[in-house]
Amino acid sequence: MKKELNVLLLVVLMICLSSSMVWAAESTAESNAVAIDTIWTLMAAFLVFFMQAGFAMVESGFTRAKNAGNIIMKNLMDFSLGSLLYWACGFAFMYGAGNAFIGTDGFFLVGGFEHLGLDIPLAAYWIFQAVFAATAATIVSGAMAERTKYSGYIAYSVVITGVIYPIVGHWIWGGGWLSGMVDFAGSTVVHSVGGWAALAGAMVLGPRVGKYNEDGSINAMPGHNLLMASLGVFILWFGWFGFNPGSTVAGTDLSIASIAVTTNLSAAAGATLAMITSWWKYGKADVSMTLNGALAGLVGITAGTAAVNNVGAVLIGALSGILIVYAVEFIDHLHVDDPVGAVAVHGVCGAFGTLMVGFFAIDGGLLYGGGVDLLITQAQGVFATFIWTFTTAYVLFKAIDAVVGLRVTREEELEGLDQTEHGSVSYPDFVPLHWKSVEINKNE
Template sequence: MAAEPTAKSNQIAIDTIWTLLAAFLVFFMQAGFALVEAGFTRAKNTGNIIMKNLMDFSAGSLIYWAVGFAFMFGAGNAFIGSKGFFLTDSFANLGLEIPLMAFWIFQAVFAATAATIVSGAMAERTNFSGYLIYSIVISGFIYPVVGHWIWGGGWLSNMVDFAGSTVVHSVGGWAALAGAIVLGPRIGKYNQDGSANALPGHNLLMAALGVFILWFGWFGFNPGSTVAGTDLSIGSIAVTTNLAAAAGATLSMVVSWIKYGKADVSMTLNGALAGLVGITAGCASVANIGAILIGALAGIIVVFAVEFFDKIHVDDPVGAIAVHGVCGAFGTAAVGFFALDGGLFYGGGLSLLATQLKGVVSVFIWAFCLAYVLFKAIDAVIGLRVPEEDELSGLDYSEHGAVSYPDFLLTSSKGDA
């Protein structure tokens, strides 16, 4: 006969259900990333993008179960966890009240998010086998080590990064930067005089739907990081999350309108994502006005960051480096100014800001340098970039033997569909 429910058992049940619901919302963000990336790139690579987003979650889940979660949350030292591989430990060090498996699935979808960010910056020219190797390494080691430093009791545990502006987004963004540098730009992107050519994505509607799905999923990403449905701060976290996204979209629209004479659709979409990434660190620590300012500044920054990387010939088809790397770093640092407890603008002095900046710089060095070495190694061993003829004809056929739009004729000249 089942035991009678108590106040405590009801609390654990509610917290468990909330954590699982949040995990399912974050999982749905994989669909958002796939749509954004596919929409912002050319039709001839759509199937390849679908496969990358599917397989970085699939392969990443397996390696995160085997070793990544232990590196991130297992008992160990200030650098890395060393116990609990294959979920064989109870992880008593975490002090969980919800079941370990509920916590694991929530963390696994976060790991998948960090991995999938890189796909967009490396789109349209990456060897699929090389991408799979990268996905396994970032999910199994590069990301979990950073997670251990900040969330697993490591040497940066006094840093404020509530839901992962740095742990998740900057790790993915800086790895994306390394990948884009090693790969080089797409054929036809830059001219001999250094000027850039537009290689328009094939479906803005698809990209917009992806952004709406990501915005929706972020209500699991940020409020879900309480891992407690009985923690009523989930309401205020949802509000700060939404306000920052709205401000990011609005300001990026305004800036693009001023700069280009038109309200740019892709910039505005990335502005919403920039606001979401920016607020993720401080969503539980700032007031509503602070969230609006963080989102607005992120929406401005992303426009100039996209242009900057284009000027230095780092070809990022979807703006992932600017959105996740730059705005993730900005949002983490912004906590040092806007946090109600310890922020510079609230009388807290420079201590928190210094801590935040130390974390931002340390994670950049770790994620960028390791990813750069990894991509160089992949390139040396199996080749990271597809042959020129495959890039021109599209990766759908050359990598997967399929065509995403068989009812339409896709040509294969420079700058084509």
């Protein structure tokens, strides 16, 4: 009897130990998954943050040397001020518990986010979203380059990051009234918001001195450094591998590999077709159009990068590359002066890419037997975002113009914003002492 009892106790002990080992293994696996997802999200956030450098290089390279420092300051402060505003209220408006229009809880990251059901720390999710908010804001910098008063631009940057962008984000990503729309990483939420705000800003500002003649003809104003602009595009392309695959916020989600592929294929197709289109139209393979073609492909695929296959990605990128050439020309012929093509790249191609999800999405796309329901949903989101963003941004820029002024004087513009707004010169070794008088006489 004693022997049988010992055997029974040994069996019970082994069962307990086995259960404990299984529980510990499951707990460790779950803990490892959370750690991997957190690290992935943070690394993706850091890649998107590096895109700020890409935007700074593109905008500086596509504009004149006398304004390079001003471009850098705007990009730096978009992120610096934007981080503070997005922490204080922007994230709450976007992801806090509230209603179908806006979040009303969670200011300063205090409470209000349990409904998100995050598997990663809230801090990791916040920093990933904060770099997206800064991206939307900094898109506008290039379209308003070379003639915007710095104080007026700062006022705009605070409002778009704190209010305008988060509300659109709440509609689509935060459980709002457009939550059925497919915009995986933000062709509309991020890029179209930035593009339509850029359109409003450029319209309120008016064109640069000497851009358009009285007869309506257009004068080219080449940027000072195509190498710098090219570096910026490569940085942005690199950062997009955080922008799109990172939007899974899960390194254990193996779809990040296919998302990286669709992202890359669309960018490559965009650059290729923009090159071919410009070559056919102008007789030369235009460098700036080709660079913007790569960005057009990246912006275009961002909405559907997880919803389309590789063929769909190539087609979206190719069409975006063709579209960008005509969109830049069309906007210029409307006498909306956009020195870097931000409205065309981010506004037009962002809207286009979002609509293309309605055609090319494997699940629900028109070309895959899904009918028109998804396409209608996508169009509704594109239209609502345009109306909200353009209207609020236009009113904002008009208000800024009335209160603090939005545009520098003619003399300040001709001298360059580096000197007049910041008291510095980006290229002092290449600026002659008589530069100001020469520029003014040349443009009179």
